[in-house]
Amino acid sequence: xxxxxxxxxxxxxxxxxxxxxxxxxxxxxxxxxxxxxxxxxxxxxxxxxxxxxxxxxxxxxxxxxxxxxxxxxxxxxxxxxxxxxxxxxxxxxxxxxxxxxxxxxxxxxxxxxxxxxxxxxxxxxxxxxxxxxxxxxxxxxxxx
Amino acid sequence: xxxxxxxxxxxxxxxxxxxxxxxxxxxxxxxxxxxxxxxxxxxxxxxxxxxxxxxxxxxxxxxxxxxxxxxxxxxxxxxxx
Numbered sequence: 001x002x003x004x005x006x007x008x009x010x011x012x013x014x015x016x017x018x019x020x021x022x023x024x025x026x027x028x029x030x031x032x033x034x035x036x037x038x039x040x041x042x043x044x045x046x047x048x049x050x051x052x053x054x055x056x057x058x059x060x061x062x063x064x065x066x067x068x069x070x071x072x073x074x075x076x077x078x079x080x081x082x083x084x085x086x087x088x089x090x091x092x093x094x095x096x097x098x099x100x101x102x103x104x105x106x107x108x109x110x111x112x113x114x115x116x117x118x119x120x121x122x123x124x125x126x127x128x129x130x131x132x133x134x135x136x137x138x139x140x141x142x143x144x
Numbered sequence: 145x146x147x148x149x150x151x152x153x154x155x156x157x158x159x160x161x162x163x164x165x166x167x168x169x170x171x172x173x174x175x176x177x178x179x180x181x182x183x184x185x186x187x188x189x190x191x192x193x194x195x196x197x198x199x200x201x202x203x204x205x206x207x208x209x210x211x212x213x214x215x216x217x218x219x220x221x222x223x224x225x
Contacts, residue, residue: 048224054201054217090225091224114224114225115223115225118222119217119219121153121154121222121223133153137221137223138196139196139203139222
């Protein structure tokens with residue numbers, strides 16, 4: 001299992017190379033990228049802010065939970081921070097399992113949990129020159 | 145006791161700072177600390193009354209008790225991926 005969050009550009013082939021052996025008949029790679037349009041507005045780029053000291057542990061916990069569900073710890077998750085241009089990879093998830101069902105399930109679990117729990121915030125920049133913080137999710141279990 | 149506040153993203157922009165330390169009475173909860181923070185200045189008053197918080201880098205409810213030296217982070221709704 002491998003997880004990382006930081007400002008280094010994500011190379012899909014590097015993330016993919018971290019998972020799988022000859023027992024794994026299924027290898028699944030998910031990439032999230034910065035879209036050029038959002039709610040009808042032309043996007044120029046995106047800044048990802050994070051609570052670095054907390055995010056590493058949350059990402060680790062998510063990957064561990066996915067590994068338990070999949071019965072395989074052949075999982076690599078990398079999340080980007082800082083300024084990204086349109087088309088750049090913001091998140092990469094690689095999962096390798098003996099059969100495909102577990103890989104799809106684990107990959108989906110990881111991205112959904114990232115969106116619910118990972119302390120990351122997106123500041124979207126538009127070609128018109130303005131920027132705004134995107135609406136987010138309230139993490140479960142954090143309510144008063 | 146001293147509590148170290150961290151503010152992120154929208155909340156940092158509203159408050160105009162990303163960290164500060166305040167003195168709180170013993171027995172204060174996270175909710176007490178947020179109330180105190182919101183009275184610190186005009187920008188802080190724009191923070192929500194009941195934000196999501198993390199104490200020492202773990203999500204915590206607002207009724208959680210704080211201890212000397214705790215790190216209390218106010219987290220806007222998250223938007224990773």
